[in-house]
Amino acid sequence: MSPTIPSAGVNHPWIGQLDDSMSPTIPSAGVNHPWIGNVALTPLDRGKFVRVHFAQLPTAARNALSATPRTTHVKLQINVNATTNSGPCYPDNVRFES
Numbered sequence: 392m393s394p395t396i397p398s399a400g401v402n403h404p405w406i407g408q409l410d411d412s413m414s415p416t417i418p419s420a421g422v423n424h425p426w427i428g429n430v431a432l433t434p435l436d437r438g439k440f441v442r443v444h445f446a447q448l449p450t451a452a453r454n455a456l457s458a459t460p461r462t463t464h465v466k467l468q469i470n471v472n473a474t475t476n477s478g479p480c481y482p483d484n485v486r487f488e489s
Contacts, residue, residue: 393440393441393442393443393482393483393484394409394432394435394440394441394443394469394480394481394482394483395438395439395440395441395480395481395483396432396435396436396437396438396441396471396480404433405433405472406431406432406433406435406471406472407432407433407469407470407471407472407480408429408430408431408432408469408470409429409430409432409443409445409467409468409469409470410429410468410469410470414426414427414452414465414466415448415452415455415456415463415464415465415487416463416464416465416466417452417455417456417461417462417463417464418462419461419462420451420454420455420458420461421451422451422452422455424466425448425449425451425452426449427445427446427448427449428445428446429445430443430444430445432469432471432480440481440483440484442484448487453487456487465485467482467485469482
């Protein structure tokens with residue numbers, strides 16, 4: 392995933408984080424929101440897209456994503472300490488890689 396963090400107006404001591412709820416749910420494979428960790432946004436460059444990585448997916452989720460295509464849901468949760476002038480935080484290029 393490559394989020395962009397607004398360049399102005401964000402509370403700089405703590406920008407925010409991407410949370411573990413950015414996890415796949417594949418009902419037919421019994422995969423329901425596996426823990427994949429979180430990523431701090433504070434050290435990222437502001438005003439441009441920056442690629443971030445989560446911990447490796449659990450084996451069951453990785454196997455289900457590699458198998459025959461199935462209905463998969465991904466929930467993105469971005470917690471940002473924003474002000475009225477901070478602007479949007481855009482996610483881009485969301486993918487699962489092995």
